[in-house]
Amino acid sequence: MDGLKFSWTQWIPFRPWRLAGIVEAADEVPDRLPPKAVVMVGTEDYAKWLAFDCPCGQSHRILIPLDKAKKPHWRIEGRTRLSVFPSVDATRAGVRCHYIIRDGRTKWV
Numbered sequence: 001m002d003g004l005k006f007s008w009t010q011w012i013p014f015r016p017w018r019l020a021g022i023v024e025a026a027d028e029v030p031d032r033l034p035p036k037a038v039v040m041v042g043t044e045d046y047a048k049w050l051a052f053d054c055p056c057g058q059s060h061r062i063l064i065p066l067d068k069a070k071k072p073h074w075r076i077e078g079r080t081r082l083s084v085f086p087s088v089d090a091t092r093a094g095v096r097c098h099y100i101i102r103d104g105r106t107k108w109v
């Protein structure tokens with residue numbers, strides 16, 4: 001077994017939240033997204049929505065407004081290690097998913 005070293009970080013690479021793509025309309029967001037991949041709806045200059053699958057594992061889609069004209073709206077920073085401001089707080093069928101996405105990581109609240 002000489003030299004055989006297992007590395008968990010190799011097996012389960014850290015996948016940061018990242019901007020996977022930009023589509024023009026909400027119905028162009030793929031039904032299935034890789035974990036922690038977010039899709040922006042709109043254009044580079046005019047972001048309307050952010051769509052991704054909730055990291056809670058119950059596979060529900062989160063759609064939050066980025067449009068500055070809307071209240072409330074969220075703001076994103078970074079592309080490969082995404083941050084979303086403020087926190088994501090989704091309640092659905094009595095289950096609350098509340099977390100912060102910062103520098104590509106999920107911090108549950």
Ligand SMILES: [Zn+2]
Nearest residue numbers: 054055056097
């Ligand atoms: Zn959830």
